[in-house]
Amino acid sequence: GESVGLHLPTLSVQEGDNSIINCAYSNSASDYFIWYKQESGKGPQFIIDIRSNMDKRQGQRVTVLLNKTVKHLSLQIAATQPGDSAVYFCAESPPGNTPLVFGKGTRLSVIA
Amino acid sequence: NAGVTQTPKFRVLKTGQSMTLLCAQDMNHEYMYWYRQDPGMGLRLIHYSVGEGTTAKGEVPDGYNVSRLKKQNFLLGLESAAPSQTSVYFCASSPPSMTQYFGPGTRLTVL
Numbered sequence: 001g002e003s004v005g006l007h008l009p010t011l012s013v014q015e016g017d018n019s020i021i022n023c024a025y026s027n028s029a030s031d032y033f034i035w036y037k038q039e040s041g042k043g044p045q046f047i048i049d050i051r052s053n054m055d056k057r058q059g060q061r062v063t064v065l066l067n068k069t070v071k072h073l074s075l076q077i078a079a080t081q082p083g084d085s086a087v088y089f090c091a092e093s094p095p096g097n098t099p100l101v102f103g104k105g106t107r108l109s110v111i112a
Numbered sequence: 113n114a115g116v117t118q119t120p121k122f123r124v125l126k127t128g129q130s131m132t133l134l135c136a137q138d139m140n141h142e143y144m145y146w147y148r149q150d151p152g153m154g155l156r157l158i159h160y161s162v163g164e165g166t167t168a169k170g171e172v173p174d175g176y177n178v179s180r181l182k183k184q185n186f187l188l189g190l191e192s193a194a195p196s197q198t199s200v201y202f203c204a205s206s207p208p209s210m211t212q213y214f215g216p217g218t219r220l221t222v223l
Contacts (some may be wrong), residue, residue: 043214104154
């Protein structure tokens, strides 16, 4: 079946550096992509999304890049802070009324 | 707005017992979902609903049943709990083809 995967299961970053979390998706027909942040003991929280008619979208300290040619999604976090430590999930929305497909997640650990 | 709420937050069951988890949302979302998340793992979809009175199976539906009698509520039932159902259960809701909003989770332990 279709799946969403992540290249790196864990990522350690020095405080103040930029973080890049990657995600590969397999359904070329997916038209909507989302990044979630999940802190320990909490539910996933929406960070940023992007539709397939865009290549880049910026939020506050976060940027999502979409490369449809290679079916790759990335989340960039600028000036990473200790509060950014969490597990990050990407998700893709296949066409039709089918639920989101979530990746397995990457744990981001910020070193002070 | 409370968003998505889940009841209870914690529960311990013995093997063979039954229970119902309640999810409520006040955002008037059409779609609702139940996921389970095992330690260090991602989210696995159990069942979902695209509207009041409708339900559909997800990736791991066995051992669970759901009902969506009211648009704002989505119930997850375990008829005969097994230790393999020890997990954290998350409910979510969304408009069609949009981002999902998650509840805080229910931590279930089956002894």
